[in-house]
Amino acid sequence: MKVWIPHEAGLALLGELPPQVTVEVAERPEELPSEPADVRFWVPPFLAGGDAAAFLNELPDLSVVQLLSAGADAWVGRTPEGVTLCDARGVHDPSTAEWVVTAILTQLRSFPAFVRAQARREWAYGDVTPTDELTGKRVLIVGAGSIGTAVRDRLAPFGVDFTLVARTARPDQGVHAVEELPELLPEAEVVVVLVPLTERTRGLIDAKFLASMRDGALLVNAARGPVAITDELTAELATGRIAAALDVTDPEPLPADHPLWEMPNVLITPHVAGSVRGLLPRAYRLVGDQVRRFATGQPLINVVVDGY
Numbered sequence: 039m040k041v042w043i044p045h046e047a048g049l050a051l052l053g054e055l056p057p058q059v060t061v062e063v064a065e066r067p068e069e070l071p072s073e074p075a076d077v078r079f080w081v082p083p084f085l086a087g088g089d090a091a092a093f094l095n096e097l098p099d100l101s102v103v104q105l106l107s108a109g110a111d112a113w114v115g116r117t118p119e120g121v122t123l124c125d126a127r128g129v130h131d132p133s134t135a136e137w138v139v140t141a142i143l144t145q146l147r148s149f150p151a152f153v154r155a156q157a158r159r160e161w162a163y164g165d166v167t168p169t170d171e172l173t174g175k176r177v178l179i180v181g182a183g184s185i186g187t188a189v190r191d192r193l194a195p196f197g198v199d200f201t202l203v204a205r206t207a208r209p210d211q212g213v214h215a216v217e218e219l220p221e222l223l224p225e226a227e228v229v230v231v232l233v234p235l236t237e238r239t240r241g242l243i244d245a246k247f248l249a250s251m252r253d254g255a256l257l258v259n260a261a262r263g264p265v266a267i268t269d270e271l272t273a274e275l276a277t278g279r280i281a282a283a284l285d286v287t288d289p290e291p292l293p294a295d296h297p298l299w300e301m302p303n304v305l306i307t308p309h310v311a312g313s314v315r316g317l318l319p320r321a322y323r324l325v326g327d328q329v330r331r332f333a334t335g336q337p338l339i340n341v342v343v344d345g346y
Contacts, residue, residue, distance in 0.1 A: 051322035111235035135188035137311035141283035181232030235262035263288030
């Protein structure tokens with residue numbers, strides 16, 4: 039059974055595999071290590087999009103696509119019949135949760151203003167302080183999956199008040215349904231969006247969503263760019279009424295002349311929440327486990343169903 043992975047470093051991170059498994063490194067579709075025939079298990083490059091998904095047609099014996107990303111939006115509906123699509127749920131929980139906490143603290147404590155002052159060699163104490171703080175904030179987490187839970191756990195020591203939202207309500211766990219957002223948004227001081235991109239969540243952050251947020255609130259988007267309608271997000275942020283921290287935009291990369299770049303109430307990072315040194319060890323532990331499961335006829339985990 040042939041397995042293709044995108045990283046040379048992954049070979050040492052997979053753990054012991056059954057003897058019938060052959061692993062080859064296929065970093066780019068245009069430079070293949072061998073004939074595509076007999077590839078049963080394929081791991082595309084991290085954050086690979088439509089171009090990589092088109093390569094599925096070149097793998098006639100493929101049975102499993104194991105993504106290194108938590109989101110599967112670029113692949114849903116594009117995998118051939120009989121091919122199982124799995125995501126990397128759990129792999130990015132620590133890094134994305136760290137990014138969310140960092141982004142919240144950075145914005146609330148006005149670090150961008152201090153960085154700009156440092157570039158001007160200005161001691162900006164009187165201009166920037168007092169800053170806001172995280173302690174005691176009301177935080178709404180839209181997306182109560184494994185990453186949302188990781189964010190909640192890391193924010194808990196700050197004494198914040200949490201509300202979690204998911205596709206469907208889970209009253210026994212204190213999780214609200216997404217339909218309740220119009221009532222929940224006005225109460226939140228920080229709104230963290232962590233939903234996968236599906237037809238249901240595309241454009242979730244629209245003018246109505248944003249208008250429902252309270253004055254001075256902070257929006258944090260660590261989901262996918264198209265979860266927000268960019269023009270409507272830009273228009274609301276331009277008023278200065280709310281602030282944002284964005285790891286994702288639509289489009290990506292964000293054009294250099296886009297007005298979001300210059301807004302002092304907006305923090306932008308280039309889709310880096312999962313790009314940390316610990317990614318490959320965590321990712322290939324999952325890949326190795328999945329390969330062993332597949333090779334021995336055990337059920338796979340993280341199978342994508344209905345876009346999730």
